[in-house]
Amino acid sequence: MIFNVRASIFKDPQYYINSKPKLSCSNSPPTEIKIDKNNSRIIAVGDIHGDFHTLLHALYKAKVINKNSEWIGGATIVIQLGDQLDKGGRGSISVDHTNDSVEELKIIEFLHNLHFQALANGGGVYSLIGNHELMNIMGDFRYVSPLHIDGFGGYEQRKELFKPGGALAVKLACNTNGIMKIGDWIFVHAGLLPEHIENFTLGNINKIVRDILLGKTNMNNIGPEIYDLMFNQNSLFWNRYYTIDTNPEKCKILNKTLNILNIGKTGGMVVGHTPQKHITSGCNNKLWMADVGMSSAFGSKNNNSDRVEILEIINNGKIINVI
Template structure:
């Protein structure tokens, strides 16, 4: 019996684990990334997702849209995530997409400082599918905290977050064990392969899930852009510098995807590391406007065809909230909303018809 309905059994198990861990049932497309995890020893001990689609495209540029919304750093706060989405007018009280053709861009740093990171990732992934079915979209970007966690730097992970990953690991392994009982599915990959047993459970689970090629990194983070251009608006977590332009924005997105999927070793590419990294740069986000490098920003925007503004996160703007600098050439949207940061009231940035910009709160 199991041999005849193995795919149905696998899908049911994945949906069950998704609901227990993330509180959501995701689409079959989203589930397929989890099913393709096949770890193997690699340089630096990363897992390699050989079953994934190496050609999975990362969109770098999309045309202007009627309504565009930017949301800043979330840092594991599910309640503030929901509040932000409701301020944006794209979800109802039951977390269903009502934004129509609105395109939402969350600028990265979903991970760290909060205790509900997985639930946030699952919610955003669920809403992305709903948005696309209604002609809209939801793009979640990679920030410096995603990069840190993929590299195994958990210094900002909370106890609650480690507990959440421990629970994920328990249910994930139970799901794998159920699949192994079906003759048509065969032996399932060991999520903890090459992960030392001496590591505390929460840290061990987090490392296994988020390392390059890990089930959570491959399933969620690998298809998130690091750079995104929507019409005339350029998005990056930290900021784009001339060196990033010279290297190639599409190339950066493609290489980051490959690294997260376990195809490029354990360590992040150079443009993701250090103070001038695309996810670490603060040249445009220092709250004191006089300290922003407007000349550098203008040079970068001039070098991107059709670009007129940049939207960045990364640097908390409290107590100012979302604000602009350099004659509205940059908007800074990290308001420190997470209870693990400044615990401020959420705000979102709205851009209509690629020209009219306002803050919603």
């Protein structure tokens, strides 16, 4: 399927290379969104990994954009679960037939532009930070395709743009969250555990993420508590606790987490990060795993719709569909 996208919404990487970003956010996205629990629609989109066409196809399949890539979703709230970056680094399975060296930047800018179209209609388009965004912030480009390195003017230029306080790090800081609560649903890249919210509120977590991206945090002296929250293997951006071998003990931990956050009976948690064959649920539908490896970073596809799945949550979870 061919989508038309208005070229004027995209900025050339040179724009960001030449810019001097303001190291603050005047209008960052909210941590929590209240919804009409009897008349609402949420669409969750899993990891994109640099595949702009797959993102468009997912949004079209969710009936929130048309073939001209314009918002038609009304009051629908879309949330993308992170990992918008990094289309390479997976050996021979990674393919890229687009020859589009700025595809990642298009994803970031398109979702930002679509958000304002959605807001005008009572909806919204929100993005989360994933571990691959954090890897780029820290200068770890192992999973960046060579084409996308070139698209940003080479390794050093990409590093400059994504470093804490760099132009694209600031753009991410001001337009994404680490975690969101929409109605009675928690959306997070890898998974939220009780230990993450023993000493931090969801708002605290988003401020910590934002300050790191803005370059306000001394990364040489962040302390073990924040390091564990952000960067270790059990962090909310990296852990696979719920998504590998989901079992009753893990469901107890999930329910403990949800109870701490006063999540209602029809609510739950939606995560990405760990690819599944299909969008999968666990813990009596309190847990939904929405990463299905949609990107061509995970190999060739048979057709446009191959592997593209999204999660639809109607009326705060009274109805849940895999589309």
